[in-house]
Amino acid sequence: MNLLENARAAIRQEGTVRVEVARNRAGLVMRVQDDGSGISAELLPRVFEPHFSTRSTGTGLGLAIVRRLVESWGGLVTIDSAPGRGTTVTVHLRSWPEGGGDRGGSQAS
Numbered sequence: 001m002n003l004l005e006n007a008r009a010a011i012r013q014e015g016t017v018r019v020e021v022a023r024n025r026a027g028l029v030m031r032v033q034d035d036g037s038g039i040s041a042e043l044l045p046r047v048f049e050p051h052f053s054t055r056s057t058g059t060g061l062g063l064a065i066v067r068r069l070v071e072s073w074g075g076l077v078t079i080d081s082a083p084g085r086g087t088t089v090t091v092h093l094r095s096w097p098e099g100g101g102d103r104g105g106s107q108a109s
Contacts, residue, residue, distance in 0.1 A: 002062035003032040003089050009055060010036030010087060027075075027095040033088040039081040047079060066091075 007017040011034050020031045039047060039054055046052045048067045053060035063079075066089075070077045074094050081087035 002066050003091075006062055006089075007032050007034035007036070007087070009058075010034045010038075012036070026092070028091075028093040030091045030093075031088055032091075033086065035086040038083040038085050038087055039079075040083050044079065044081060048077075063089075 004017065004019070011017060016035050018031075018033045020029075020033070022029050043054060047054070048063050049060075050064040051060040052064075063077075067077045070091055070093065076092040078090045078092075079087065080090075
């Protein structure tokens, strides 16, 4: 939700947010792409820092939370952006073997 909210906030009224999900040999890849204002190269390294924001509203915790969750699941989050071109956030999640791994639920015995 944080990725979608960031993308929505970055676009103008006629802008576009695209979500793509694909499966590959390593797992799942999800991209959230907007054609909004983009983020400058100087600010890009800081976007995952807690309380950092390029907007005047919000807490600046959204991307920090996304990164922490995804990495705790063994995944990776990357971001590509440029002013006037928009932003793409890519989430890579590894595959779990069928019937293996702890997915946060309990199994009946």
